[in-house]
Amino acid sequence: MYYSFELDNESKELCTIVTQYGKYQYQRMAMGLKPAPDVAQYYIEKTLHGLKEQGVEVYINNVGLFSNSYEEHMQLIKTVVDRLQEAGFKINPLQCEW
Numbered sequence: 001m002y003y004s005f006e007l008d009n010e011s012k013e014l015c016t017i018v019t020q021y022g023k024y025q026y027q028r029m030a031m032g033l034k035p036a037p038d039v040a041q042y043y044i045e046k047t048l049h050g051l052k053e054q055g056v057e058v059y060i061n062n063v064g065l066f067s068n069s070y071e072e073h074m075q076l077i078k079t080v081v082d083r084l085q086e087a088g089f090k091i092n093p094l095q096c097e098w
Helices: 009-014 036-047 070-086
Strands: 016-019 022-025 056-059 062-065
Touching: 009 016, 036 056, 062 070
Parallel strands: none
Antiparallel strands: 016 022, 056 062
16 A cells, blocks of 8 residues: 555655665655555545545555445445545455455
8 A cells, every 4th residue: 555655756865775786766655664654544534534424444554344234335335446546546356355
């Protein structure tokens, strides 16, 4: 999930690794950066804003859906997937539990 976020130029400079072979800059947010979980949580909550009352719980890259009926659940899945895709997030079906 962290690789979904492109770094701005200042952050790229701060995330430069210098070796004997040259300088290497991260272009996207890497795991292990101190603010990474906070940034990820902020954007996922912003993307799924207003869905908590419908049964959506979010913790960084974990999204739980809770519904009272099959029909409600299928609609909620569609809503969440649509919002995530519109925001540019990618969903790996192999990491989903249904």
